[in-house]
Amino acid sequence: MALRKILTQGDEQLLKRSRKVEKFDARLHTLIDDMRETLENSGGVGLAAPQVGVLRRVVVLLDVNQEPEEMVELVNPEVVEQSGEQRIVEGCLSVPGVYGYVTRPTWARIRAQDRDGNWFEREGEGIVAQCFCHETEHLDGHLFTEKVEEYVDIEELQREDGEEGEPE
């Protein structure tokens, strides 16, 4: 496994649409393993392949609602159902140091394939629903900054309520 470099805003790879994964081979598995390691190393909660310069529809994310937290691999993911509305602070590993309020569903269901091509569905609430949306948007070349309603000073926010922002 190897750490991959996380691209930051201004890199045009982040604005491109990623292609569907067709081959569930060793090369895909290496990419996913590297993304897992890169995400673990980053302190974030989600990472999409275009963030490491690979224009394929692959995401790894932490399901923080599980005890212990579970790393989830999503190939060709699609948000198929969502409900509710939450206004929450969001950040992104590709836009370091920038946080802002966005509106996200409170619950979402995602459909995806695993690393061997088997389809499955998974539900997420709160941060996990937010993460499903944020990461699948990366695959279409969109950054959360397009959705920010109000930017926040994360240090001020942490002083106020002791919450830690986790970039995606």
Ligand SMILES: [Zn+2]
């Ligand atoms: Zn992101």
